[in-house]
Amino acid sequence: MTAEAVSIPMAPESSLPDWIFPPPEGFTAEDLDHLPHLPAHTELIDGSLVFVSPQLDFHTSTIYLLEAGLRRAAPKGYRVRREMSVKLGPRQRPEPDLIVLKPGADVRSSATYYPAGDVALAVEAVSPESEERDRKRKPLLYAEAGIPHFWRVENDSGRPVVYIYELDPATRAYVTTGIHHDRAKVTVPFDMDIDLAEIDTI
Known part of the structure; x- marks a missing residue:
């Protein structure tokens, strides 16, 4: 047969x-x-x-926590945006998990992206499928584009750990200024104190 x-x-x-x-x-x-x-x-x-994979609950909860903390602390003129892409160059348009826009940024309801020059802070929460991009490629691109502050957030047994970076204008590279396990307490780009343990209540 x-x-x-x-x-x-x-x-x-x-x-x-x-x-x-x-x-x-x-x-x-x-x-x-x-x-x-x-x-x-x-x-x-x-x-x-x-293309972005479905996000873990940790990722969503962490971004919600940081977004709320940034909005509470942001002085007048700063704007916090979630999941908006940033044009870094002709062939670069990543989408940080959070950005903080500088005072004077051209904020329009019809915007689909913001130029790098309008961004004071970019935040990336590391996901398993994007570890290489979140830890290496994206920070390099953000620094080269002149974004002055970058936060990388890692998952430590369900608790966020925030790695804080500041741009060295001489080298156009980020330098680490702190690692925060329980509270993200910083003075730049503005004063803020975010209780990272609050993720347990979300």
């Missing part, structure tokens, strides 16, 4: 979105606003599209 070949219908090529096939030079920051049907929170790093 011979088995008959089974034909598997293939989706017509025309049904695939254009972004499945990137241009030879990669995508540009402006392309993100015009590529149809992109998954939510798609980032652009080095001209390549980066």
Whole structure:
């Protein structure tokens, strides 16, 4: 008895979105606003599209905690934004978990991204699928773009640990200014004191 070949219908090529096939030079920051049907929170790093995996509860709770703390502490003129992309260059448009905008930033309800020059602080909570980007590539890009402050948040057995970095203008690289386990108490970009243990109550 011979088995008959089974034909598997293939989706017509025309049904695939254009972004499945990137241009030879990669995508540009402006392309993100015009590529149809992109998954939510798609980032652009080095001209390549980066898709975000579903987030863990720790990630969501941590970002909620930090967002609330930043909003409470922010002086007049500063704005806190969640999951808004930042244009760092022609082929770089990542989406930090949180950003703090400087006073005088052009804040518009129709904005899809903010320029790096408007950002005082970028915050990344490290996820298992994006460890390499969150710990290495993104901080390098933020520093090169001149963002003065960067926070990296790690998961320590369900508790957030916040690594605080400040830009050295001479080298355009970040230097560590503190590691905070229980409270994120800092004076820049403005005075704040965030109780990290409050994550247990969220």
